[in-house]
Amino acid sequence: MRRSGLQNRQALAWLSCLLVVLSGQALAAAGLTAEEIIARVDANSDVQSSHGYSTMVIRTGRRELTKEMEIWSSGDNALVSFHNPADRGTKYLKLGNELWMYFPDADDLVKISGHMLRQGFMGSDFSYEDTLENRRLTDLYEFSLLGVEECDESECYVLEATARPGVEVTYARRRMWIDRELFVPRREELYAAGGRLLKVSRVERIEEIDGRFIPTQVTMEDVLRQGSSTTLFVSDLELDVEIPDDLFSLRSLMR
Template identity: 30%
Template sequence: MTTGIGRAGCGLCLVLGALSGLVTSGEIEAQETPREIIDRVDRILRGESSHGFATMEVVTEHWERSLTMEMWSLGTEYSLVRITAPRKEAGTATLKSGDDIWNYLPRVDRTIKIPASLMMGSWMGSHFTNDDLVKESRLVEDYDIEIGFEGLREEAEIWEFVLTPAPEAAVVWGRIDFEVRKDDLMPTWARYYDEDGELVRTLQYGEYQEMGGRLVPALMVMVPHDKPGEKTLVRYSDLDFDVEIDEGFFSLRALQSGGD
């Protein structure tokens, strides 16, 4: 039920997965609904479970930082992210279980459940929010999906999906546009608009390459348009799909112990 865009927010979850049954472009039928296509895209990018490493670079007006992290995921419900570098932040971990997020801070040895009031707060100082991590799985429920454009663009056959929120869906966006390449089902970008049709942020995908036997976009860049010059970059360095982990792995104890 998740889509790449949903996880737009959670750059992390996005690549945290491959699918159980590999789908090739050839299998996509023309009469498929946009919803089914997005579901397929999603399943390519998400497996039953995954394990990987990534670096995140955050550039803001006042500072820049770079974090290295290790990640695990299981289905849409569970994920665990642990910072491995720089040393100052090492051990800091985030656990997502269902709709809840916990943060573990090793320096004070405390686990904090992120309260509702912080859900839209930034995750690790990046341009992704805690809410992006949780809400991801609601995207298909919250939006009506249509194909806005289908055909050749920049020398590739693409679909451009237009997602408009269902009448009473609890989402802030007025519209999301999402482009997917037809031949390999790779997402290229997602654009988030407010209700006046003004572009608020863009998620750009890139550096498509094989990882763990799948073609995935190894790079994601989130650009908030109201803050010129700022961006958050997530680059995956290693990914494995369908690894041996179960729900017990995503416990608060694992959050504190380092997941090993």
């Protein structure tokens, strides 16, 4: 139960990352610098709040697990409630920099901290700390534009992000493929400090919602774990909806 809760958090983290990174206005731009491209991505992902449903399929070796969840987000806060039978009632709450899990079977409220933040759930490659990434990527990394490449039948900017000195990041280096027209990342590679490729994420579907382009199907693959990947499907997404502030509270978690 606890494990699956952890997995759920990762999923949420992933989703919130996606929402932040992916929403953007289609804009044809030429001659942009790396910083300008990222600023565009950041600006396009400026979603005040959202509500939607998501399905997460986790493949580990021969096993496949499916999680159903409902997600609310607003600013730095997010709430995920699981609906699939195995995890029903399990909730995940992100309050700024804190992560909380609620397990209904044990009626147990757990704060995720320390080493637990580094754990990935269910063989998915999302870690809790990924979901805590509130800071803008430009605060954490220095970007450089490597060029333009064909990527999933689109033209993509290839950006390389290197951790700024003195800033603590999980991935020392990232490489991102940003759709030239939609300013939505289509692919991302995450690297270890020593340069080894750790994870690869691919956006497999992008939908236009309220005039923004939102990735609604993303697959993350852990390179170090053979046969392990996680796919997130997003549906019925509403943006900038009214969400009562008290939804993001420990009290609502236990409700």
